[in-house]
Amino acid sequence: MALPWIAAGLAGLLALHFLQKTCFPYFWADLIYLLKVVRYGLRIEIYKRTGSVVTVVDNFMEQARRVPNKPFLIYQEQVYTYRDVDRRSNQVAQVFMKYSPLEKEDTVAMLMSNEPDFLNVWFGLAKLGCRLAFLNYNIRSRSLLHCFHSSGAKMLIVGADMVETLEEILPNLQEDNISVWVMAKEVSIKGVNTILDKLEHVTDKPVPQHLCHVSSIRAATLYIFTSGTTGLPKAALISQLQTLKGAAGIWAFGGTEDDIVYITLPLYHSAASLIGIGGSIYLGATCVLKKKFSASQFWIDCKKHNVTVVQYIGELCRYLCNQPLKEGEKDHKVRMAVGNGVRSDVWKEFIRRFGDIKMCELYGATEGNICFMNHTGKIGSVGRSNIFYKLLFPFELIKYDIQKDEPIINEQGWCERVKKGETGLLISQVNKNNPFFGYAGNKNHTTKKLLCNVFRKGDVYFNTGDLMVQDSENFLYFRDRIGDTFRWKGENVATTEVADIIGMLNFIQEANIYGVAIPEHEGKVGMASIIVKANETLDVKTIYEQIVTYLPGYARPRFLRLQENMEMTGTFKQQKFRLVEQGFNPSAVPDPLYFLDDSEKSYVPLTKDIYDKILSGQIKL
Known part of the structure; x- marks a missing residue:
């Protein structure tokens, strides 16, 4: 008698399984991911309610107690256990307790490249309750000084390999009585303190625990610099909440x-x-740290160290795919790649070349309050949303006028949502569960990133500055950036900063900076449209010297366009849209064009031959 019921039950289960696969193919992947989000969110909620936050550095100290002898860091063949880094960072903390007047919540800026002591300084000062400002070591002079001051730092710690960069700004720092320390045993620069010699004379015992106690999830812990949309780099305030969210990504x-x-x-x-x-x-995992990315060394390192997870940006994947074919390219243990910005064609080629690696694409601005994670592996997508995710992290895609560079407002005075399949500006609602912490220094930078009264009076949204599209299956795809920023070599380039640097030259009347697309390249490469003052002549060699001196490599315009008049928009802004569309083809652009040639240490006329070699990849950018 039971057999018909069993058969009917099995048939029903099969029917439900078929229905789920057909109508809800991502149900289980969505459910598992959502449960992880909720589980981690409950932990954050406990921190909020108890007023006692377990920070990333607290987690590190706990791992050092739990697995003290496990390798935490591998750098240049040297292995550092969790205990090694814990003790070394204790020594750093002891040095500054003994030799400096630092107090809890003081900000210390770090100008250091990838090395173990970056972590030792970071963790050591965090154990004293200090905030850290991570300075971009590619920027120099005026921009670097701006970044330091905007963070409100009282002290600067410099890596031994960054002393030359330090010397450019040291007189200004000393005028402001800024304490400067170098990770070296001795330096020949007057008025600069050293750290390594002092480490030998302090204990590696922990500093008092109360110094690093954090009572609020919203407390600032780091400043990380981002170009944002305009001007010089801005110090994005990173809260404990944001560091904990980032730590849960892998x-x-x-x-x-x-x-x-x-x-x-x-x-x-x-x-x-x-x-x-x-x-x-x-995770309590091991990380292999490289000083700099090397495409030729990448897979060699992965095999040598049995790497299982790699981090990437889109450009990194493209560089690897452009390497010459070698035997055994799939002979490694990498199972997962976590990052952002990889194009669909590069994604497919990467998997074809290097094996069945799970590509974990994600999206999130450093200072933003929204994050997407592509937990299903859908090629080209930055993530997937659903009704539950939108309840936790409310966001919208709104209509945007690219040429006017502003959201489209309807007759009622509100923004309008785009339909699925249409490109729109990504905005994320700001509320108590998804706060926007803004930038240090000028409050205008923070307010400019917010859109108010978007759909109703009183609502507030964070403007990501990114154009995206959501398809019928709720997958999200990145399309482009808006405003005065473009992305090149994994970095944001603020066009106004580049224009200011070029505009400092006495023969330049005006400079209009924008990014142009190049086939087979991620992001956009910089181009400067310039007007020379009356009775002055264009000096391309001086422009080259100026941008090499004051701009990092990724921000240097590779192309110049010499114009007689600058087109303006109806609101008297420089017209970029048409210039971007026209690109850098010397056969199509009526104005003289120039190309940055490092071998000549100058800009040279952009010929059809150079143009063709750029497109074919013979000239590397």
Whole structure:
């Protein structure tokens, strides 16, 4: 008698399974991911309610107690255990307790490249309750000085390999009585303190625990610099909440304590520091740290160290795919790649070349309050949303006028949502659960990133500055950036900063900076449209010297366009849209064009031959 009921039950289960696969193919993937989000969110909620936050550095100290002898960091063949880094960072903390007047919540700026002492200084000062400002070591002179001051730092700590950069700004720092320390035993620069010699004379015992106690999840812990949309780099305030969210990224994608994470991105970036280092600590995993990314060395390192998880940006994947074919390219243990900005064609080629690696694409601005994670592996997508995710992290895609560079407002005075399949500006609602912490220094920078009265009076949204599209299956795809920023080599380039640097030259009347697309390249490469003052002549060699001196490599315009008049918009802004569309083809652009040639240490006329070699890849950008 029971057999018909069993048969009917099995048939029903099969029918439900078929229905789920057909109508809800991502149900289980969505459910598992959502449960992880909720589980981690409950932990954050406990921190809020109890007023006692377990920070990333607290997690590190706990791992040092739990697995003291486990390798935490591998750098240039040297292995550092959790205990090694814990004790070394204790010594750093002891040095500054003994030799400096630092107090809890003081800000200290770090100008250091990827090296173990970056982490020792970071963790050591965090144990004293200090905030850290991670300075981009690519920027120089005026921009670097601006970044330091905007963070409100009282002290600067410099890596031994950054002394030359330090010397450019040291007189200004000394005028302001800023305490400067170098990770060296001795330096020949007057008025600069050294650290390594003092480490030998302090204990490696922990400093008092109360110094690093954090009572609010919203408390500031780091400043990480971002170009934002305009002007010089801005110090994005990173709260304990944001560091904890970043640290859960690799775990949310399926990372475990047995993983070995390969980090080649700069530690001053949130990707490497918050997701890479923070993620390794959360898991209790091992990380392999490289000073700089090397395409030729990448897979060699992965095989040597049995790497299982790698971090990437889109450009990194493209560089690897452009390497010459070699035997055994799939002979490695990498199972997962976590990052952002990879194009669909590069994504497919990367998997074809290097094996069945789970590509964990994510989206999130350093200072933003919204994050997407592509937990299903859909090629080209930055993530997927659903009704439950939107309840936790409310966001919208709104209509945007690219030429006017502003949201489209309807007759009632409100913004309008785009339909699925249409490109819109991504905005994320600001509320108590998804706060926007803004930038240090000028409050105008923070308010400019907010849109108020968007759909109703009183609502507030964070403006990501990114154009995205959501398809019928709720997958999200990045399309472009808006405003006065474009992305090149994994970095945001603020056009106004570049224009200011070129505009300092006495023969330049005006400079209009924008990014132009190049086939087979991620992001956009910089181009400067310039007008020379009356009775002055164009000096391309001087422009070259100016941009090399004051701009990092990724921000230097590779192309110049000499114009007689600058087109303006109806609101008297420089017209970029048409210039971007016209590009850099000397056969199509009526104005004289120039190309940055490092071998000549100047800009040279952009000929059809140079143009063709750029498109074919013979000239590398």
